[in-house]
Amino acid sequence: MKMTEKQLKLIEKYLDQDLSKDQKDQFELELKSADFREELLYQAKIIDTYKAIEIQNLRNKMEQISKGQTNNPNHRRTLLLLLGGTILICIVGAYFFFSHANTKGPKLFAEYYVELPPEVSNRSGETEQNFALQKAMQLYIDKDYKTALKSFETLNDKSDKTKLYETMCLIKLDKFTEASILLQKLKNSEMSAISQNADWYLCLARLQTDDIPSARKHVKEISSDPSHLFHRQAQKLMVELN
Numbered sequence: 651m652k653m654t655e656k657q658l659k660l661i662e663k664y665l666d667q668d669l670s671k672d673q674k675d676q677f678e679l680e681l682k683s684a685d686f687r688e689e690l691l692y693q694a695k696i697i698d699t700y701k702a703i704e705i706q707n708l709r710n711k712m713e714q715i716s717k718g719q720t721n722n723p724n725h726r727r728t729l730l731l732l733l734g735g736t737i738l739i740c741i742v743g744a745y746f747f748f749s750h751a752n753t754k755g756p757k758l759f760a761e762y763y764v765e766l767p768p769e770v771s772n773r774s775g776e777t778e779q780n781f782a783l784q785k786a787m788q789l790y791i792d793k794d795y796k797t798a799l800k801s802f803e804t805l806n807d808k809s810d811k812t813k814l815y816e817t818m819c820l821i822k823l824d825k826f827t828e829a830s831i832l833l834q835k836l837k838n839s840e841m842s843a844i845s846q847n848a849d850w851y852l853c854l855a856r857l858q859t860d861d862i863p864s865a866r867k868h869v870k871e872i873s874s875d876p877s878h879l880f881h882r883q884a885q886k887l888m889v890e891l892n
Contacts, residue, residue, distance in 0.1 A: 694827040755860035795822040810839040830855045850880040
């Protein structure tokens with residue numbers, strides 16, 4: 651299904667964290683569409699990849715200039731400009747971090763986030779798929795989230811449970827947009843434990859990005875369901891959000 655200009659604009663606004671209240675409501679409706687979620691995830695991955703490439707290119711350029719070429723005045727000037735740019739990026743990054751560190755959302759995220767415990771495999775047989783899953787889970791246990799994410803993503807037969815571990819890796823890698831999209835899908839899982847975990851972690855992801863209205867909405871739904879796995883935590887969190 652081809653995205654309309656209005657849908658693409660919503661995705662752009664979401665990724666820029668610039669949605670108005672009406673646009674947020676429309677965005678929530680659009681998320682019910684699998685095609686919309688796939689496009690959103692695709693756009694988020696492009697942004698993450700672009701950022702990684704830009705950082706690596708900057709590192710490569712600085713290394714090339716610094717290796718025996720600093721005697722050349724032009725190279726020295728270029729190196730100083732690159733260093734100045736790097737320092738500026740660090741200053742802006744530090745400002746962004748500290749300006750957000752004191753906001754309510756990230757503080758509550760840090761208080762309530764507990765990593766999903768690793769699964770102990772009870773599958774019989776040493777099949778290639780089981781071995782790949784065990785390897786991915788061991789990387790997760792070792793906190794090598796970047797490699798673990800790749801391992802989970804390349805599994806041939808992915809269950810909702812392994813997708814949930816993908817989102818845990820994404821959260822640990824600060825890829826909250828991608829994590830939120832996957833968690834939104836997992837909320838519809840036929841397994842109640844998966845669905846309810848997705849509910850809770852989606853709420854926490856909203857907190858980390860300081861989207862308090864969306865977080866409050868999710869928390870309210872969870873706190874009103876006594877059978878929910880995170881009912882008690884949600885009740886406590888609801889008090890702090892009000």
